[in-house]
Amino acid sequence: MDIGGEEIFIISGPTASGKTAKAIELAKAVDAEIISCDSVQVYEFMDIGSAKPSAKERAEIPHHLIDVCHPSRQFSVGEYVALSKHALEKILKNKKRVIVAGGSGFYLKAWFSPVTDEIEIPKSVKDECQKLFDLGGSEALKEKLLSLDPEAADSIDIQNPRRIRPALERVLATSLTLKELRRKFESLPCPMGNFKINFKSTDMPDEELFKRVKTRAEKMIEDGLIEETKKLMSIGIEKNPSAAMAIGYRETMEAIRQNDFSNLAEKIFLSTKKLIKKQRKFLKTQIRL
Structure with a gap:
């Protein structure tokens, strides 16, 4: 499908900065559907630790690229590009607007520039x-x-x-x-095609953001992150380094192995702070706005 001239909204920013809420609010206002740009939300059963949109939110606004891969199998950037292009064409064919929401580095970069060279190694x-x-x-x-x-x-x-x-x-x-x-x-073209990008940031001052991160880490544990992680371990998440290393899950798996959950929320909080620094740097240096 020729999408030249189409405008898509991209909502991104660091973890816990409110991307989902802002995307849903905008989707209601402009009659859009949302394509997730989150490397953890692509996995089934990884719900609490990835802060997936709730069932109610997904019923209100169609979401794409969520729950498309079993956590025991690694999901590639190439797969993300292929499925996102399919979702993009489907949404535009239905005369809806498109919102891309998330902050996962190379998934996000694929909307701006090439991310894989597609060289086949004999x-x-x-x-x-x-x-x-x-x-x-x-x-x-x-x-x-x-x-x-x-x-x-x-x-x-x-x-x-x-x-x-x-x-x-x-x-x-x-x-x-x-x-x-x-x-x-x-020199390769953008894998998603040519379109106008309306970029919206959800970043906020550290004091406010870190408070949100700490609160979210505590709530994830209250909501059943430990039980969710035990289930994921039983179905093979450790076979998939990408999923197993996701913040929230890797700290919880370590706590399960050691049978010590006393500082779990704090460990998730500290790991997330480091991630936020990387996310901000990536957005500043790798995304061509």
């Missing part, structure tokens, strides 16, 4: 990299990458083992340097 390349790693670890991968691309250190943290293998795989698969790959990537 099995032969993966096997070659694995063989190198087996023989000499990350150092062997680094040496191979630098032999093919002497300026690789200008593009990635060459000392970070997690960065080296993907970089080497892409260089081997494409015969391009990392700088050439970056230029090619930056």
Whole structure:
């Protein structure tokens, strides 16, 4: 569907800043449906810890990209893009306005610019990299990458083992340097299409926001976060690093393992404060408004 010229609203800001409430209020005012931009709300059964819109709220305003993946399976940015494009086209076809609400980094960035290079890595390349790693670890991968691309250190943290293998795989698969790959990537169109963006921030002063975060952490525990997390552990959340590391759940799982819930709300609060700092930095440096 050609969506050129369409305006969509994007509501984002740090955790606990009121994105859901603002999105629902706006949706009622402009006759819109909401596409979630939250990397935890995509998972089924992760309700309390992700602060999903309530059943009543979702009955009032249709929400998309919520409860689309089992928590034992990792959900990718590529899947988010594909499902969001489908939801976007469906909403516009029904003559409704579109609101995107949430604050998850690369999900949000996908509405502004490319986030995946879609390079397919042949099995032969993966096997070659694995063989190198087996023989000499990350150092062997680094040496191979630098032999093919002497300026690789200008593009990635060459000392970070997690960065080296993907970089080497892409260089081997494409015969391009990392700088050439970056230029090619930056020339890609926005995966969601072309449209006008009306961006609305929900950020607020630290004193007010941190008070909300603390209150929300305490209420999540009162509402059954511990019981919800036990259920998630029983159905395989620990198989999925993305879901298992979600703030609120990772602290609760640790508390369950240690059978000590005395400082759980405080631990969730402190982790959320760190997340808020990262979210603000991401919005400032990565989102092209």
